Amino acid sequence: MASEAATGTSTDTSTSGSTLPSHPTARAFFDALDLQKQKNDTSTSTTSSNSTRRCSAFVQKQLTSLGWRNRHSQDPHYPVTVLDVSFQVQQMQRGEIEGTYGTGACVWPAAMVLVKYMERHSHLLRQKVVVDLGSGTGLTSIAAAILGAKVVVCTDGCDPVVQLARDNIRKAAAKTTGSSDNDNDDQNAAVMIQGCPIYTQELWWGRDSIHPSFLQQDDNATCTSNIDVVLVADCVLPKLYPIAPLVAEIDQLLPQSTNSMALISYEHRYYPEYDPRDKFLELAQQRGLTVLKVPMEEHDPTYSVDDIEICKVMRTTQPKPKQSQQES
Known part of the structure; x- marks a missing residue:
């Protein structure tokens, strides 16, 4: 989990001869x-x-x-720059303690690693239909829009967090456009960032569905058949969220027989019952999904750390259909 901030400032001056902090x-x-x-x-x-x-x-x-x-883990607003676009997302540091926002109301390191990877490989998002699972503050959704996504659906399982993400998206839109045209009380209305509509909705993995109007672009296509990229930042966390529903949701969202993929960032954390990464891999393989680890050389050099991985999840084979009673 996020550690306490070491210092709020940076300096090039040596600390020799000065009193070192006690923390x-x-x-x-x-x-x-x-x-x-x-x-x-x-x-x-x-x-x-x-x-x-x-x-x-x-x-x-x-x-x-x-x-x-x-540096900004304890700040009320977390500053981010994607390409040349700067914005801030509001954090609610006491949300987990007070039980109001859970763990999703702050920017976790794995989210920044994923955002900076997306920035280096923006072709993966350009003109793509994107669904963001467990989006928290909405950071990854905002970044996807800035990087040229066609449509973004920002989701989280906690309604107060969805409201926080929506507020952050609106503020980012106002920051990038200088306009307040996105101040619409309709929760189903899209917020535009650089020509990309961002929709927000509450989504429980394995229970809810993406609102059809957010994704359906023609009368002959199903809702999920249009999805190109699924984003998942730091949600492989079995201490708080079961892994199986997450894998099932990814499987549900990735269209059959396409080049769509999920981009997942994962911070290694100890879990006594099993290795979360291995369990995710096992469950994905059972559903005909291939999980490929992105080489560290492809990460952003600054936002590259040994305990945070990025994986691509793609559909390779169809799960074996269950045999009917006549066949068995």
């Missing part, structure tokens, strides 16, 4: 900063070794990761 996370940050400075000084020498340079790169990566993962 262990902050102390570790400044210790690493000092070490990085020492390694940089050493690496400029002609006698510096390859191992020293590798150590310096490793420390720099850890510092960078610590910075973006924690």
Whole structure:
């Protein structure tokens, strides 16, 4: 889960001779900063070794990761830039404690990793019909629209979180267009961001269905046959959400025999009963879905960390149909 913020500011000044903060996370940050400075000084020498340079790169990566993962985790508004578009999403940090918003009302690191991956590979979203599962603050839905999606349906299983996402989407639209035309009280009305309509709705995996009017583009197509991309950011979390309904929902949304895919970001967390990643893979394979891990080289260099994976889920084979009594 998200850790406490180490520091709210960044600085290039060495902390040598100053009083280090008492918080262990902050102390570790400044210790690493000092070490990085020492390694940089050493690496400029002609006698510096390859191992020293590798150590310096490793420390720099850890510092960078610590910075973006924690800098805004406790802020009421989380600032984001996608391409050249800057916006903020509101967070409700006490939502989980108070039982009002659950865990979905803040930006988790895996969501940022997915957004930055999408930014590097925007062709995966361009002119695509996108469904965002467990969208939380709406960050990934907003990013998909900015990256050129054709239609985005932003969903979450908690109604207050859906309201939060809708508010964030409206504010992002106003920020990017300078217009208040999206102030529509109709919850089924789309909010436009750079020409892309974003719809919001409450969706319980395995129970509810996407509103047909959001996706159906012609009279001969079924609702889900138009879906190109399903986004899932940090929802493989069996401590809070059963994995089977999530896999079933992905299976339901991905059209049969198409090139559609789900993009999933997953943060490794310990679960005593089984490995969540292995369980997800097992359940996906049972439904004729292939799960491919995206190489780290394809992640955004800054938003690339060892404990967060991105996977592509695609349909490969049809599940074996159940035999009828006459066949058995």
